[in-house]
Amino acid sequence: MTMNPQLSAIVVHDLKNELGVLEGRLATLTVDLDREQALQAHASCIALREKMIAFLTLYKATEQGLNPRIEAVHPDDFLRELIRNHVHSRPELTLTMDSDALPAIAFFDEHLLGLAMNAALQNATRFAKSSIVVACRKTAGEIIFTVRDDGPGLDATEEQASTGLGMALCAAIARAHCSDDKYGSAHLSTCADGGALFSMRLP
Structure with a gap:
């Protein structure tokens, strides 16, 4: 490859x-x-x-392939640090964390996932009208990180087209996280009530 x-x-x-x-x-x-x-x-x-x-x-x-260093991480601390790093990107935006169903501990490579979530937040910052919400939950044996904005969704157009680097990076990082025969995945979709939703699922 x-x-x-x-x-x-x-x-x-x-x-x-x-x-x-x-x-x-x-x-x-x-x-x-x-x-x-x-x-x-x-x-x-x-x-x-x-x-x-x-x-x-x-x-x-x-x-060469990625070899993630899987460690126990506090999602609360991880997401709060992400928010602090992006809070000045567009001062008019409200960037918050949804703490509902937030697990106390999750296992992943904090550095690699930070790169992926930073890319997702940068994308959301370009399109959001007024707010971005980040979250993490555990369900069916998976850890799911999400970034949701209140922008126009995937039908949005930019003066300068995206390179596609962000999603390619996220997909590579997600897939590097594997357990048995299960691999992580990254997705970008439009929410039914508007806005875009990025999600990364890790086994």
Whole structure:
């Protein structure tokens, strides 16, 4: 299994464009030290770093495979940290955690799942109108993480098309989590009452 050359070219082009945006914001700051501009530049830098890590992780998955380090993790702490990392992405958004049915302990690779959930949150941030809700529950022997936004759902269009890197990364990370003959999976769907729902199921 090798990485799709077209996806690689698109991602590299996207990274180049984002570096250009960051360069422009930093150039503005050399003239006028504005806090809002500084926050935007910082957010751009974080997003760029995370996209680069995602690309390198996906490359490793396709060339060498991923070997997750499964450990006992507190989903409450894990999701709260994700929220803290994204709370300034769009200050007008409300980003919350649904703690109903939240398990006390779950077993997964915290680093890899963090990459996947960060990608899902970045996607939700682009489309959400006013709110995003993250959650985790255990059912039928699976741990299910979800990210739900109140945007237009999968029919949404962007000025700049998505590279598809996020879902490819999530699928690779989910599948790396396996137990016996069961493999994890990642899905993106439109909710019946509107908005998009990302879900990652881990055995």
